[in-house]
Amino acid sequence: MLPTTLSPVPLAPELSLYLVTQPVGLFDLTGGEFRSDQPPPFWAFAWAGGQALARFLLDHPHEVTGRRVLDVATGSGVAAIAAAHAGAAAVACTDIDPAAVEAAHRNAGANGLSLAGEVDLPQVVLAGDVFYSPAVAPRMVAQLRGFRDAGATVLVGDPGRGFFPERLFDLVTEYVVPVPAALEDTETLVTGIWRMRSSRN
Template sequence: MLPTVLTPVPFAPEISLHLVTQPVGLFDLTGGEFHSDQPPPFWAFAWAGGQALARHLLDDPAVVAGRRVLDVATGSGVAAVAAAYCGAAAVACTDLDPAAVQAAHRNASANGLSLVGRLDGHPEVVLAGDVFYSPIVAPKMIATLREARKNGATVLVGDPGRGFFPGRLFELVTEYVVPVPAVLEETEALTTGVWRMK
């Protein structure tokens, strides 16, 4: 694990996460290289989409209270931790990077909360923050989210205008201006929508 510091989430300070706090970019942490067999440490940052989802849940806990929740492509686990904080019946998370799932569980524990390894039955709410960032990932994510929607889940996506977001499949629930590290996003804030899949 990278050196991280337990830090309040900028846009959801009710929650603290183990994050990289020094001003470094994503690929600075990998020696400036990308290896397809080892994902970069997305989990070391609180990305805008996840922060927006967390804020939305914290402001309206009824969205997840008493429900089974799955956080897809969890990263740091910010949305999963927020769901647990808001009284979800059970929260599980998935990510291609096993280190992200470990980070999400560690972050939940740091907040006195816990995530489950897997849900009993289909999720009732599916969360996905910042998942439409590449032309390779987007179609796979669309298929995953459509399947969840077909099975009756409410699907919520946090997206700050990533290039491959399929807006036609979603309706805007709310929008925030989310603080982000300039070294990651080349700006200090991103207008970020929380979107519900139709």
């Protein structure tokens, strides 16, 4: 594990995460290169999409209270932890990087919460900052459509990454999210919360 510090989430200070607090970018932590056999440590940062989802769920707990929730591409787990804080019946998280799932469970514990290993038939699916590349976007669309078609509400936090398929979603609200300048080349990102439209739309 990288050296991290338990720190309040900028947009959701009710929650704290173990985060990298040095002024570094994502690939500064991997020697400046991307290795396909080892995902970069996305989990070490509170990305704008996850922060926005967390704020939305904390402010609108009825979206998840008493419901089974799955957070896909969880990263630090911030959205999953917010769902648990908001009273979800059970919350699980997935990520292609096992270190992210481990970090999410560790972060949940730091907030006095716990995440499930898995949930059957999730009723709400969360996805923060997942449309960041042309290779990932279509796979994510297919995955989220599958959950939606199985009856789940799909909520996405996206800060305008460029590969977000806006035509498939309705904008719910927006937040101005504080982000590390070393990570994003800016200090804030306007980030939307989007609800996936039904297949009939």
